[in-house]
Amino acid sequence: MKWKLSEEVRDRIAAYTISGLIIAAVMLVFFNWPSISVFLKRIFTALSPFIWGLCFTFILIPVRNVLESRVLANTNLTPRHQRIIAVVISILLLLAFIIVFLVLLIPQLYNSISLLLNSMDSYINTVNGWLNQLHASGQYSAMVSNLSDSLRKMLEGILTGSNGILNRLVNYSVTFVKGISNFFIGLIISVYILLDQERWTKQIRKLTFAFLPAEAAENLSHICSLIGGMLNKFVFGKSLDSLIIGVVTGICCGIMRMPYSLLIAFVIGITNMIPVFGPFIGAVPCLFILLLISPIKALEFGIFVLILQQIDGNILGPYILGDSMGLPALWIMFAIILGGSLFGILGMFLGIPIFSVFYVLLRDFANRKIREKRVKV
Helix, strand or coil, rough: CCCCCCHHHHHHHHHHHHHHHHHHHHHHHHHHHHHHHHHHHHHHHHCCCCCCCCHHHHHHHHHHHHHHHHHHCCCCCHHHHHHHHHHHHHHHHHHHHHHHHHHHHHHHHHHHHHEEEEEHHHHHHHHHHHHEEEEEEECCHHHHHHHHHHHHHHHHHHHHCCCCCHHHHHHHHHHHHHHHHHHHHHHHHHHHHHHHHHHHHHHHHHHHHHHHHHHHHHHHHHHHHHHHHHHHHHHHHHHHHHHHHHHHHHHHHHHHHCCCCCHHHHHHHHHHHCCCCHHHHHHHHHHHHHHHCCEEEEEEEHHHHHHHHHHHHHHHHHHHHCCCCCCCCHHHHHHHHHHHHHHCCCHHHHHHHHHHHHHHHHHHHHHHHHHHHHHCC
């Protein structure tokens, strides 16, 4: 007598097997994470030019598409010439934006940072005055002494330690030179991708269908398309949102006569690329600097950041990004916290689009299974 399993039992066995494999893989990664992280860091360093190229591609694809469909579509140029002109204009716009950014902003940032460093002695004296007042009261003398020793050791380590300013300047100089090289190589790579996006996509699709079963290849193609769409929408939308937030911060800080207003606007604009927590991460060092200068200005800036974050989170961000990520608020927090704990700032930035892909795939899989079982939930 041939023994045959029912469909329900087979589904359970498959579900338990897949769950066990996922748990085993997660445990394997968890217990070997130091070695895996070193390996991933080496891979990331080696692929930096291609990562730059993909980032430029994600940023410039919407610009190229707009130029092709709205500006050059009604011309007598061939589609190939339209593509070449659109890519060249997109690259020139990106370079022009970077040049304007460097020419206008860098000197102002340099002046602000120089003024901040020159004023550091007075700020340190202010902190010492606060500590001396606490020490004079007698009640907190032990705590103040420990805090003073900790600050002194921290400053000595910053200035002369193995991780001090001189060593960091050397390391940052080497990293900067490598970054410039990777930047231009990535720009060239993005030109190739933008010019022949359809051809590259078709070649990758051919390889996928050549080495994988048809269903698996279709699923992988769908996942890659979903990842590309999510990253494209998120990177472009978040860049535009952060640019607006940085400009608004600079204008408002100028109106409120905040010291280092341009430096503060730059920090808030850059950190705003991190969803949800970005404005608060950028506000902490700005608040500390303002607190040393004027507690009133620090209070005003804190209130301003709270209002700005509410406007960005509830009005500006949803208007620019829309519901493109498709994640509920709880899962957004989960994606940011998990991504930040695993991969730092980059993980906090990419956590939402990557987790959105898993969320959409899991949602579609669950809905398909429910339809197949013809049950109502």
